[in-house]
Amino acid sequence: MSITDAPALDTKAATPSQTVRALLGLRELVLGGELTPGERISELWVVERLGVSRTPVRAALIRLQEEGLIEPIPTGGFAVRAFSEAEIRDAIELRGTLEGLAARLAAERGVPAAMLRELHDCVDEIDTLLVGALNETTFSHYVDANMRFHRLLGKAAGSEVVARQIEKVATLPFASASAFVIVQSLDPRARETLVVAQAQHRAVLEAIEQRQGARAEALMREHSQIAHENLKRVLDNQRAMTKLTGGNLIRRNAR
CATH class of the missing domain: 1.10.10.10 (Winged helix-like DNA-binding domain superfamily/Winged helix DNA-binding domain)
Incomplete structure (x- = not known):
């Protein structure tokens, strides 16, 4: 029932x-x-x-x-x-700022070996997914692995305050790291975008391991720009808008 x-x-x-x-x-x-x-x-x-x-x-x-x-x-x-395009972009920007802070704190404070292994497992899993054909099943698994990576990154900061705020902002409509990923299955440039995002995952993880706080923060802030690009692609594609969960709530350029 x-x-x-x-x-x-x-x-x-x-x-x-x-x-x-x-x-x-x-x-x-x-x-x-x-x-x-x-x-x-x-x-x-x-x-x-x-x-x-x-x-x-x-x-x-x-x-x-x-x-x-x-x-x-x-x-x-x-x-x-309803949500204007500007509101969604602000929410994405806020998440990118907080995740950048988390990456910097993780690099400066150090991350336990067990958590580093979990982060590496996530990016290894994504590597495997990107080798095969891109279909809805692949994208679904990618969403899971990607969300797990971002959640672990929040915890890697070693700050309950930062982790809670990242978790909170990720619940804002269309602000999560994977909010627009599933509709990329309609985009011929999907693999290229995912490959770039994956390279950024690995670069951030490398910066954290090498204790390069400023670099880790800058890379994570740059990583959030992919969400901005995905938003634009969705708004420009009516078919994608109908497939996007909650797409009916978005009002382009509304204030």
């Missing part, structure tokens, strides 16, 4: 599983386009649509507000947000 087919629950107390179910279901409704930008979200409609009680729905709405997908409205309740 899917989340949309489940019977409504009458209990007032929200269990963790109900809250997660409400969050995942509501996020899917927004990113999938069933709830459109500017549309007011009715708690009762969500309760009936997802088959959960109002308490977990309210918790899910608050979480989606924190993630930036919805916003409070003056008349009460929430509405789905």
Whole structure:
């Protein structure tokens, strides 16, 4: 039984599983386009649509507000947000700045051998993926390995503060390191872009190992520019926009 087919629950107390179910279901409704930008979200409609009680729905709405997908409205309740190209670029820039800081701190403070091995395992896995044919399965595995590399980099800084902020900014819509990677399967230049990104991964890792903080930071900041290029390519390709999860929320050059 899917989340949309489940019977409504009458209990007032929200269990963790109900809250997660409400969050995942509501996020899917927004990113999938069933709830459109500017549309007011009715708690009762969500309760009936997802088959959960109002308490977990309210918790899910608050979480989606924190993630930036919805916003409070003056008349009460929430509405789905739209995102301008400028907002997305700012979010990408913020992530690049924080990841650059993480790379510099990792180089200056040193990284435990076990974590370095994990980082090397990630880039080795990506190397293997780039040898074969590029298809949706390859891109899916690439997304997983790429996200793992960026997550490990945040931890490599040796700072819970920095790691938390990177994790937070990565939850912003379209700001994560892999936000636009999956739609690259439509781009004939996909392999070239991924090869460049992989070379940057290895260069950053090398700079960290050699304790070159300024170089590691500069390389990581440069690495984030690929996300800017991917955003432009997606915006210029209508087919890619329809394939991009949440693409219906993007408003080009809107302010």
